[in-house]
Amino acid sequence: MTIDATMTGLARPQPRRVVVAELVDRSRKRLDTLSDARLTATFEDLLYMERKRLERAPPEPELEGHLDDLAKALVRGGRSDRMDAALGVIGLWGDEIHGRFNPRVYRGATRVLPRALSGLLSGRPGRLRDWSLSSQSRLRVKGNLPLLAQLAKESTLVLAPTHVSNLDSPLIGLALYLAGLPPFVYGAGLNLFSNPMVGWWLGRLGAYTVDRTKKARLYKDVLKDYSVRCLTTRHHSLFFPGGTRSRSHEVEPRIKKGLLGTAAVAWQEMLAAKRPDSEVYIVPLTLSFTLTLEAATLIEDHLADAGKQRYIITDDEFAQPRRLASFFRRVMDLDSAMVAHFGDPIDCLGFPVSADPAERAEQAIHRRRYVTDAQGEVEWDAQRDRIYTDRLGGALIDAWPRYAEVLPTHLAAWAAWRCLEAQVGSTDPFRLVRTPADGRHLDRGDYLACLRTELQRVKDGGKAGRWGEQLPNTAEEVLEVALDRFARYHRSRALTTADSRVFVQDPKLCLYYRNRLTFMDRENA
Amino acid sequence: MKVGILGGGAWGQALGRLVMAAGHEPFIAYRDVRPPQLLRSSKVPTKVAAECELLIAATSASELRQAIRATQPGPQHRVVVAGRGVEPDSGTWLTDVVLQESTALRVGALVGPAPVDEILNGGLCAGVVASRFDEVRNLLTEALHSSRYRVYESTDLSGVQLAGAVVPVLASLLGVARHLQGAGVGVHALVLSRGLEEASRLAEAIGADPRTFAGLAGVGDLVAAQGREGHPHFDAGAALARGETDQGPKALAATLVGLARGHGVEMPLTEALLAIYQGLPPVEAVQMLMARPAAAERS
Numbered sequence: 127m128t129i130d131a132t133m134t135g136l137a138r139p140q141p142r143r144v145v146v147a148e149l150v151d152r153s154r155k156r157l158d159t160l161s162d163a164r165l166t167a168t169f170e171d172l173l174y175m176e177r178k179r180l181e182r183a184p185p186e187p188e189l190e191g192h193l194d195d196l197a198k199a200l201v202r203g204g205r206s207d208r209m210d211a212a213l214g215v216i217g218l219w220g221d222e223i224h225g226r227f228n229p230r231v232y233r234g235a236t237r238v239l240p241r242a243l244s245g246l247l248s249g250r251p252g253r254l255r256d257w258s259l260s261s262q263s264r265l266r267v268k269g270n271l272p273l274l275a276q277l278a279k280e281s282t283l284v285l286a287p288t289h290v291s292n293l294d295s296p297l298i299g300l301a302l303y304l305a306g307l308p309p310f311v312y313g314a315g316l317n318l319f320s321n322p323m324v325g326w327w328l329g330r331l332g333a334y335t336v337d338r339t340k341k342a343r344l345y346k347d348v349l350k351d352y353s354v355r356c357l358t359t360r361h362h363s364l365f366f367p368g369g370t371r372s373r374s375h376e377v378e379p380r381i382k383k384g385l386l387g388t389a390a391v392a393w394q395e396m397l398a399a400k401r402p403d404s405e406v407y408i409v410p411l412t413l414s415f416t417l418t419l420e421a422a423t424l425i426e427d428h429l430a431d432a433g434k435q436r437y438i439i440t441d442d443e444f445a446q447p448r449r450l451a452s453f454f455r456r457v458m459d460l461d462s463a464m465v466a467h468f469g470d471p472i473d474c475l476g477f478p479v480s481a482d483p484a485e486r487a488e489q490a491i492h493r494r495r496y497v498t499d500a501q502g503e504v505e506w507d508a509q510r511d512r513i514y515t516d517r518l519g520g521a522l523i524d525a526w527p528r529y530a531e532v533l534p535t536h537l538a539a540w541a542a543w544r545c546l547e548a549q550v551g552s553t554d555p556f557r558l559v560r561t562p563a564d565g566r567h568l569d570r571g572d573y574l575a576c577l578r579t580e581l582q583r584v585k586d587g588g589k590a591g592r593w594g595e596q597l598p599n600t601a602e603e604v605l606e607v608a609l610d611r612f613a614r615y616h617r618s619r620a621l622t623t624a625d626s627r628v629f630v631q632d633p634k635l636c637l638y639y640r641n642r643l644t645f646m647d648r649e650n651a
Numbered sequence: 652m653k654v655g656i657l658g659g660g661a662w663g664q665a666l667g668r669l670v671m672a673a674g675h676e677p678f679i680a681y682r683d684v685r686p687p688q689l690l691r692s693s694k695v696p697t698k699v700a701a702e703c704e705l706l707i708a709a710t711s712a713s714e715l716r717q718a719i720r721a722t723q724p725g726p727q728h729r730v731v732v733a734g735r736g737v738e739p740d741s742g743t744w745l746t747d748v749v750l751q752e753s754t755a756l757r758v759g760a761l762v763g764p765a766p767v768d769e770i771l772n773g774g775l776c777a778g779v780v781a782s783r784f785d786e787v788r789n790l791l792t793e794a795l796h797s798s799r800y801r802v803y804e805s806t807d808l809s810g811v812q813l814a815g816a817v818v819p820v821l822a823s824l825l826g827v828a829r830h831l832q833g834a835g836v837g838v839h840a841l842v843l844s845r846g847l848e849e850a851s852r853l854a855e856a857i858g859a860d861p862r863t864f865a866g867l868a869g870v871g872d873l874v875a876a877q878g879r880e881g882h883p884h885f886d887a888g889a890a891l892a893r894g895e896t897d898q899g900p901k902a903l904a905a906t907l908v909g910l911a912r913g914h915g916v917e918m919p920l921t922e923a924l925l926a927i928y929q930g931l932p933p934v935e936a937v938q939m940l941m942a943r944p945a946a947a948e949r950s
Binding site for chain 1 (some may be wrong): 726754
């Protein structure tokens, strides 16, 4: 697919040195506003964090040279010496962060990759030739796609998905392709680039580099600068506002606002420059998977409450080629194994965006007054913008569950967990996952009654997107489908049946899949 | 700076005087009675909104929703509610009423002792403005702070609004305690200290800062309520002690009890006031409170 130049700035890549110079310049301007004391503290933080990181990282001679210069400048140099050394580090960071998108590679890749990926998703290579990307996809794409295509032409989009699996990024890429949307840039962990082949493709298809081992505050600022730069040059961007894969499998109930806040900054920069295409719209995207590749590792991590310590999990199922192949072979050959539901767009303050062009133009004029003075000039106020971003975050947290697809595995596990809670007499998940096997047998009749009630609750919810086409009409069918799905991939099953009873074979997996629906209880609270 | 004031009653006029004392121009939107000519005013609230970026709502809590609908503040406005914290019927925070009824986002609350007659006669006073937005606090401080009126700033919007809602209830309870036959200064002290403690518990439960109650919005306002004749809520308490239940903060008490129950917080004094409104004789309410089991002072 040729990239439509009206739809994305990716069609007009700028030389790397220009981009890096701009990042350095943005940092210089921000650092110039700091007092000597704060500047020193910022640079000390940079020096300490980077040297600490380098203790466990491969040697980086150029970086170490700049750090040595900075250390000397902090001891006996002046403000400008310190600044020069720090900007040297920032230049290296900028070079590392900046993506290597290549329109020609993208064009070639879009001829091959969707077919290859869809072949993987079909599980039957023989179907490759006649595989229709739109109608038979194992990845179902939902939402007001014509509106999003229109908005991609007239504004800049930020895609804000829920985060379930490491497979999210390539699947979102496929979903964007199926939806007729241009490619989005996104931050990919530096660890993913360690494989030269994967890194080459990631960079040239729109990924930029995020090194989560870099803890210096200044590094986060440079990342934000890069994001602002991407947005102001009309690179539609993808952020995972949850920050990392949801360990518990809950639809994210809270978010990290760092990169999300760059949407408001970019919008105001474009307003200040009197750009006609200054609007930045945020598109919630909820991903729903019948089964999750890394479910066992993620729920274990969640229960160990080690999510923070193991922020970057490098030894999960995603890193095991056999498990990955098994997952594709056994799971993806299912109708609606995955659903990507694009939500209605919202603006940088969390207000809905109209589908009507005239009304949308009026909204844009109205919206500007939240950040401009009586003369229409932008009033910069980072504190105010943080509150606006909080509001946007709240709007996303409200929106994601609306587009969540209730799938049989989720609902069957949800009902089983409810029965288990009643049987054990506790709602404490830590107690429930330790329940001995003989306490995890559920009476089939009671279980089906509970499942029936919950099924009806989903139906009655009636919110857009909830009711998947693949969710059967009866509790018996939901259980049957769920049991089939659970048996396909995981080493132990969340649920099985034995002697006319339903058995919670692996309570951790059961907890993982039931957690996807916790929003139902939040809504009823 | 032009400062819009919604409400031309005594409180609106007092705020108008304070705005003038701070060297700015008040512009009052009134509904029924036109304020004195010294204070510029209009019966058309949208006219006030068109001229002023800062709007201070000085209506009663029950009239705020209507005032905001009539004024239609927009994205450019900073709206500060100078009222009693919670809308009586719905239990909605007053700043949330503004958010519900307009497209304004930058909101705040002004709470504190407001002896209107003293302010109108040139008396000295102070208040606390709370908002999450620095610019709202700064603007309100600029508009009101003078040698006559000190403005203190807080980021604890929930706490300040909660204090604004709690003080009328506690003032009424103090009125009951002061005028109940046989109740001396000991009961008065008990109600004051335990009332602040239960309010602090609720504050903590809703994510507000309990220390806010030690400030102008809490203790400050309460001292003003009991320290002078004719305070409406204190007098309502006195009337309750006589068995007259037709005035005072009944709706506020019910709202607070509902809020507390929703957060699993005990508020025995507020519940007692509500029970008195519902027909429990005040003496029995006091006996019930005194019969409660012993407990730690700080829970």
